[in-house]
Amino acid sequence: MRAIQGLQLWASRLTPPPFRLVQIGSAYWQSRALGVATELDVASQLGDDTLAIGVLAQRCNVVPDGLQRVLRLLAALGVFEEAQPGHWRNNRGSAPLRADRPGSVRDLVLLHQRPEMRAPWNDTLASALRLGRPAFEVLHGQPLFEHMATDPALEEAFAKAMAQVEGLTGTPWVDAIDWRAFHRLLDVGGSAGDKALTLLARHAHLHALVIDRPATVAAARFLRASETDPQRSAARARLSFHAADVRQDALPPASSAKDVFWLSALLHGMSDADALQVLQRVARAAAPVGATVLVMEAVRNEEIADLAVSGMDLQMAVCTEGRERSLREWQGLFAQARLQLRERVPLPMLAEIMVLTPL
Known part of the structure; x- marks a missing residue:
């Protein structure tokens, strides 16, 4: 991981700073695309098959055009593969999102995409830095683990x-x-x-x-x-x-x-x-x-x-x-x-x- 990070840092230094800053500032586009695909369980729906976007969208209960755009962004990041125009399959990058496979990290991705976990980053980080308190506590009114004890769904998501x-x-x-x-x-x-x-x-x-x-x-x-x-x-x-x-x-x-x-x-x-x-x-x-x-x-x-x-x-x-x-x-x-x-x-x-x- 450190070797890969070193290469990424080297590549980022070749990117003009204004463009690099905009990349970092909009990185949540990538995060949310991954979160939505994980929530829809696209990887499990695909399994070992190659599916037309219409079939896949029907299985995921969404509109094909929007799903196509989400998957196109993820494919550009190496997650999922468009075998031919409008036909999708899993690849090495998306396989760990499958719920039916050993080594899955689907629940890890889902935990970080939960509103309770995203909102402190999005809504209260700056004010928390001024207060010197955790952003989660500022937003939810109690520390993470105390909050989890009152929220069985979050507790279970964390354990998974x-x-x-x-x-x-x-x-x-x-x-x-x-x-x-x-x-x-x-x-x-x-x-x-x-x-x-x-x-x-x-x-x-x-x-x-x-x-x-x-x-x-x-x-x-x-x-x-x-x-x-x-x-x-x-x-x-x-x-x-x-x-x-x-x-x-x-x-x-x-x-x-x-x-x-x-x-x-x-x-x-x-x-x-x-x-x-x-x-x-x-x-x-x-x-x-x-x-x-x-x-x-x-x-x-x-x-x-x-x-x-x-x-x-x-x-x-x-x-x-x-x-x-x-x-x-x-x-x-x-x-x-x-x-x-x-x-x-x-x-x-x-x-x-x-x-x-x-x-």
Whole structure:
């Protein structure tokens, strides 16, 4: 991704600045075209077929001319393919939008296209910057996760989207750690337990306890009950849930040094104060038996702006009090929580795994 971003940056420098600024300013045209095509489930409607625009529009319950224009823009971006004039099929770019395929990112796209998630960017970002508060909170009157607890549809959409993160990043973290050293995974803020299930399916000796908010656990149990993958269904018997607000409640203690606490993309959505409280609770739960703590997060480069990490950093500011942190900032939090950074495990993705031990 960083190599691709480097090429894009190089190409953008060849574009006259006024034209480039207009491109950036109108980029939401592309975003909304993708969002509409995803909402209409065009990729699933096409499946493995090539369909005339009239047939496809009928299946999607829209007017052919408008759909043709949407797909033409997306095709120019490499998403969908016009096999011949007015006849459309999926391609490599649109295949991950199919709901019926492993590795789908459809629910991830849909989450970011929901009005609740788009409106803070569109309507309240400038005023939120003046107030020094998250734009989501300014617009909706309460923080993201508190709002989700009162909105079951958004809660379910969020859980489904988090379940598809692997379709975006892959699972390099599964092979980056020697999981044979552990017997139980305590997945702190593990949402629907998808990462835990991925591990359990690969390691028959492991058990996992997913710890998350009560509303998240309720949604997760519903999703897990409908599990269709045979391998993951078998692993489901070794997965359990514990309802707790990890920012406020004590965590289940480790029972042996073979336990490992796993915090994946959790702390970047929290303020420094909340992240420190979570790390302190983890340290207290791990320290008596010397359990290991694994934190998988992006580490922001303080010298070079990375497009993907910088984008996520601003998304955190829009929706939460969190941020993408530098190594210096991570080490400061770990020291305050009485956790020692023992090792950094690089991954071929935006994040890395930081291996910690309690002091």
